[in-house]
Amino acid sequence: MIERLLELKVDALNEIKEVTTLNDLEQIRIKYLGKKGEVILMMSKLRDLPQEERPAFGQQVNLVKNELEQALYDKKQGLEYEELLKVLASEKIDVTLPGTKFYQGTIHPLNQVIEDVEDLFIGMGYEVAEGPELENDHYNFEMMNLAKDHPARAMQDSFYVDENTLLRTHTSPVQARTMLAKKGNPLKIICPGKVYRRDDDDPTHSHQFTQIEGLVIDKNINFASLKDALLKMARHLFGEERVIRLRPSYFPFTEPSVEVDVSYKKKDGSIGWIEVLGAGQVHPNVLTMGGYDPEKYQGFAFGIGVERIAILKYAIDDIRHFYLNDLRFLNQFKGVNK
Numbered sequence: 001m002i003e004r005l006l007e008l009k010v011d012a013l014n015e016i017k018e019v020t021t022l023n024d025l026e027q028i029r030i031k032y033l034g035k036k037g038e039v040i041l042m043m044s045k046l047r048d049l050p051q052e053e054r055p056a057f058g059q060q061v062n063l064v065k066n067e068l069e070q071a072l073y074d075k076k077q078g079l080e081y082e083e084l085l086k087v088l089a090s091e092k093i094d095v096t097l098p099g100t101k102f103y104q105g106t107i108h109p110l111n112q113v114i115e116d117v118e119d120l121f122i123g124m125g126y127e128v129a130e131g132p133e134l135e136n137d138h139y140n141f142e143m144m145n146l147a148k149d150h151p152a153r154a155m156q157d158s159f160y161v162d163e164n165t166l167l168r169t170h171t172s173p174v175q176a177r178t179m180l181a182k183k184g185n186p187l188k189i190i191c192p193g194k195v196y197r198r199d200d201d202d203p204t205h206s207h208q209f210t211q212i213e214g215l216v217i218d219k220n221i222n223f224a225s226l227k228d229a230l231l232k233m234a235r236h237l238f239g240e241e242r243v244i245r246l247r248p249s250y251f252p253f254t255e256p257s258v259e260v261d262v263s264y265k266k267k268d269g270s271i272g273w274i275e276v277l278g279a280g281q282v283h284p285n286v287l288t289m290g291g292y293d294p295e296k297y298q299g300f301a302f303g304i305g306v307e308r309i310a311i312l313k314y315a316i317d318d319i320r321h322f323y324l325n326d327l328r329f330l331n332q333f334k335g336v337n338k
Contacts, residue, residue, distance in 0.1 A: 002060060008038050009064045016071050022079050029072050039065055106334040110210055110322055113237075113310045114192045117212050120236045121190045124229075126214070129189040131174035133196075137164045139173035144253040145285045159196050159207075167196035170303065172253065175215045179290030186218040186297075192306070206319050210306035217282065217292060217299035223256075226279055226300035234262045234276070237309060245273055254280025254301055274312060277304040 012032045019025045032039045042061050046054050107115070118128055131139075142148070159167040174191040192212045216225065227246065234244050246258040257280035261273035279302035284294035292299075307319050314333070316322075321329050 002057065005039070005042055005057075005060060005064055008032065008042070009067065012039070012068050013071055016068075016075050019075065020079075022076065022083070025072065025075055025079060032068055033065060033072075039068065104334075106330060108322075108330065109310050109314060109316075109333045110306050112333065113306050113313065114210070114212065116237070117233070117304075117306075117309075118190065118192065120233060121214065124188075124232070126188045126190050126216075129174050129178045129191050130193060131168075131171070131177050131191070133168055133194060134161065135166060135168040135173045137166060139176045140166060140168050140170075143176035143286065143289045144170075144172050145283050145289075146252050150252065159198065168193075169197050170195050171211045171213045172301075172303075175213060175301065176286075176290060178215070179217070179292065182217075182291075184291045184293070184297075188216045188218075190214045206307070206323070208323070209319070211303055212306060213301065213303040215282070215299065215301045217287070217290075217297055219297060221298040221300060223281060223300070226281065226302070229300070230260055230277075230279060230302060233304075234260075237313060238262055238264075246279075249278060249280075251278060251280055253283050253286050255283045256280055260302075276308060276312070277302055279303070 012028065015028050016025070019028060029037075031037060034040065039061065043058065046058060049057055122128065137148075141150070158169050161167070171191040171193045174193070175189070178187060178189055178191075190212055191214075193210065194208055195211050196208050198207060214229070216229070227244075230246075231244050234242050243263045245261040245263070247261065249257045249259040251257040257278065259275055260277045260279055262276050263271050263273060266272045279300065282299035282301050287294045287297060287299065307322060310316060310322070311319065
């Protein structure tokens with residue numbers, strides 16, 4: 001039986017050597033080393049041998065089995081490598097061809113304006129404050145000196161969810177919440193965010209737009225403090241040659257209140273004016289509701305429309321362009337300097 005075992009080993013090694021596919025190699029493994037393989041079945045011959053010959057024969061069967069397993073493994077590795085080479089040859093890549101172009105996005109023009117204004121005021125010691133867009137009437141109107149029966153509420157057509165909840169009409173409720181959180185301590189904040197009002201759908205109006213409001217409260221804050229902040233912002237946004245003009249106006253939450261115009265040079269060389277924002281000294285009632293003693297603290301506030309700034313800064317003719325996600329429009333702002 002030893003002779004037969006050695007014959008099986010030689011036959012198996014020859015077949016392994018000649019095989020050319022992984023599938024045929026697996027069939028050879030099954031033929032010799034499967035559960036009913038010829039080498040494995042040799043173990044059943046042990047009972048036909050004398051007791052003293054059985055250990056040597058069993059050891060020989062295991063040696064043949066191990067040798068065939070190693071030969072099968074080596075052959076499999078070789079065949080797999082050959083398969084890989086064929087695949088690589090069929091999928092050859094010309095590394096000299098141009099690669100796939102990846103298009104880089106750009107910051108939305110409204111976000112460019114917001115980040116620009118944030119950078120300016122953070123450098124002046126302001127903090128950026130945020131709040132919910134779905135707001136309580138108390139913070140949106142009442143704390144801004146607009147009682148429930150105040151006629152000035154008609155100035156802001158609103159989207160109400162229920163009797164006391166609405167989409168905020170300005171970012172002023174962020175100011176109200178921050179005043180209460182500061183508990184009578186000085187503050188300097190700007191509040192960027194989306195606001196909502198019923199409005200005409202035309203090139204200059206939208207039911208949703210973006211505001212940046214500013215609020216400063218401290219001792220010895222006066223109208224000159226406000227004018228200085230407004231002039232710095234106007235020159236930062238539009239150029240150092242600009243000047244501003246303040247016109248009396250009315251806002252329920254400031255007293256006195258002003259509309260702010262920025263100068264520009266007309267084609268004929270004369271100076272023109274463009275209205276850009278509203279501002280004023282914080283109304284004493286607003287200070288009181290926010291937890292400040294108006295006899296000790298004063299403040300100023302201002303609010304700008306981000307879309308209006310972007311329209312003026314980038315010469316855009318229709319506010320609706322900002323919200324259409326038209327790449328032909330947005331791609332024009334790649335690399336635009338702040």
